[in-house]
Amino acid sequence: MGDRNGMGDAGARGDAKGGNDMREVQGAQTPEDADGVHQAHRASGVHGVHGIKDVVVVGAGAAGLNAALVLARARRSVAVVDGGSPRNAPAAHMHGYLSRDGMPPAALLEVGRAELAWYGVELIDGQVDHIEDHGRGTGQGVAGQAMGDRSGGFVPGFAVHLAGGPALRARRVLVATGLRDELPEIPGVRERWGRDLLHCPYCHGYEVRDQPLGVLGTHPGAVAHALLLRQWSDDVVLFPHTLELTGEERERLAARGVRIVTGVVGRLVVADDRLRGVELADGHVVPRGAVFVFPRMLPRDALLTELGCERDEGGWVITDAAGRTGVRGVWAAGNVADPRAQVVTAAGMGAAAAFAMNHDLVEEEIERAVAAHRAGQSADSVADSVVGREGGPEAVGSAVGAPGWADAAAMVTSATSADTGPGSGADHDSGSGAGARS
Numbered sequence: 001m002g003d004r005n006g007m008g009d010a011g012a013r014g015d016a017k018g019g020n021d022m023r024e025v026q027g028a029q030t031p032e033d034a035d036g037v038h039q040a041h042r043a044s045g046v047h048g049v050h051g052i053k054d055v056v057v058v059g060a061g062a063a064g065l066n067a068a069l070v071l072a073r074a075r076r077s078v079a080v081v082d083g084g085s086p087r088n089a090p091a092a093h094m095h096g097y098l099s100r101d102g103m104p105p106a107a108l109l110e111v112g113r114a115e116l117a118w119y120g121v122e123l124i125d126g127q128v129d130h131i132e133d134h135g136r137g138t139g140q141g142v143a144g145q146a147m148g149d150r151s152g153g154f155v156p157g158f159a160v161h162l163a164g165g166p167a168l169r170a171r172r173v174l175v176a177t178g179l180r181d182e183l184p185e186i187p188g189v190r191e192r193w194g195r196d197l198l199h200c201p202y203c204h205g206y207e208v209r210d211q212p213l214g215v216l217g218t219h220p221g222a223v224a225h226a227l228l229l230r231q232w233s234d235d236v237v238l239f240p241h242t243l244e245l246t247g248e249e250r251e252r253l254a255a256r257g258v259r260i261v262t263g264v265v266g267r268l269v270v271a272d273d274r275l276r277g278v279e280l281a282d283g284h285v286v287p288r289g290a291v292f293v294f295p296r297m298l299p300r301d302a303l304l305t306e307l308g309c310e311r312d313e314g315g316w317v318i319t320d321a322a323g324r325t326g327v328r329g330v331w332a333a334g335n336v337a338d339p340r341a342q343v344v345t346a347a348g349m350g351a352a353a354a355f356a357m358n359h360d361l362v363e364e365e366i367e368r369a370v371a372a373h374r375a376g377q378s379a380d381s382v383a384d385s386v387v388g389r390e391g392g393p394e395a396v397g398s399a400v401g402a403p404g405w406a407d408a409a410a411m412v413t414s415a416t417s418a419d420t421g422p423g424s425g426a427d428h429d430s431g432s433g434a435g436a437r438s
């Protein structure tokens with residue numbers, strides 16, 4: 001099948017030694033190109049979206065893209081809608097992802113999108129406004145079902161409404177919308193975010209190893225943050241800022257060799273596009289090469305909570321290990337469900353959700369087939385009526401023909417590289433002339 005992901009031997013660092021695909025990807029995504037994802041989305045466009053998708057994925061970060069890949073390879077029809085603002089966009093490089101260490105974050109997503117397009121997945125540049133639950137039958141809201149549980153007669157179905165646009169019909173939805181980092185309102189913090197104002201030692205600690213590091217005490221987790229960062233440098237200063245430290249915390253910091261500099265932080269000092277230090281309100285500047293902060297992490301989970309998904313005490317939507325929420329047919333993966341998820345973890349969560357979703361769809365199809373079998377239909381006619389074939393008349397029950405339906409093709413502007421995809425176009429979507437790819 002050749003070098004589908006275009007990585008070739010180029011490795012992870014984006015040295016563009018791969019094939020043509022890689023050059024396209026790399027060319028669109030430089031570290032300086034803050035809007036790279038948006039631009040790439042606009043450039044790739046989408047091809048026609050027709051009928052009922054087995055799964056609509058909201059969010060094309062690592063979680064959503066990996067889920068879509070697994071589902072497409074399970075011969076499911078999939079559309080992915082993405083607003084183009086992945087969490088790690090401010091960072092020039094991504095670390096800790098085996099075989100992709102040091103790659104620009106946007107390049108990873110572009111390679112993923114190219115892989116999906118090859119399988120005929122619909123990639124839609126847009127924002128999902130809300131999701132309507134058109135499921136029918138009994139048993140909705142059954143939480144924590146294990147993989148393989150039978151749907152028990154309930155047929156999930158959804159209308160995924162794009163902002164200012166039409167709705168996509170889906171048998172299942174995966175919400176992989178990530179989270180939002182709320183940063184403290186200290187001058188310089190927002191500007192340096194993802195560059196030399198960092199939060200994750202595992203992502204960027206190695207790159208600032210042995211440098212003079214600071215930790216801003218804008219969050220109760222700052223003490224633990226500072227203690228952890230000693231692993232990367234023996235020159236760590238905690239600025240408690242407005243945080244009150246306990247005696248025990250002071251002892252632990254002292255024992256670990258972390259210095260404490262008291263006083264309210266006024267701003268980050270930047271010169272020649274580099275962080276130089278932390279300035280206190282009294283004007284005193286403590287030179288630092290990089291500063292760490294613990295942002296307040298807020299899940300972008302409105303689509304889930306509006307559907308009735310419940311949050312735990314910590315404020316995160318409750319899912320099982322496979323990402324299944326308490327609302328039938330609705331899954332969540334990545335940072336929207338787990339703030340600790342790194343890129344590789346988010347991708348894994350997407351894969352786990354995809355396995356479970358496919359399993360759930362298979363179960364629904366078996367139930368339907370058994371019912372038809374009992375009614376004396378032939379295997380062929382059963383197959384024809386099995387939900388999951390796009391455009392199947394009963395795929396989302398009451399959703400079909402609901403007011404406000406529109407063909408998403410109306411919002412579609414141009415064809416993607418999916419046009420060069422493999423046989424999945426024939427399997428899933430007669431849309432846009434899928435052909436063999438060399």
Ligand SMILES: Cc1cc2nc3c(=O)[nH]c(=O)nc-3n(C[C@H](O)[C@H](O)[C@H](O)COP(=O)(O)OP(=O)(O)OC[C@H]3O[C@@H](n4cnc5c(N)ncnc54)[C@H](O)[C@@H]3O)c2cc1C
Binds near residue numbers: 203
């Ligand atoms: C500065 C920074 C640097 C980081 N560096 C690293 C690193 O080096 N290594 C690492 O492993 N991790 C790193 N991370 C963490 C990494 O960003 C996350 O692990 C990862 O992005 C989670 O992937 P996700 O798919 O869950 O969400 P995201 O990547 O955030 O993707 C979510 C997508 O959903 C879209 N979306 C949201 N709402 C909607 C909607 N309503 N409709 C349509 N689309 C929507 C968004 O536009 C976005 O594209 C870093 C994070 C930050 C903040």
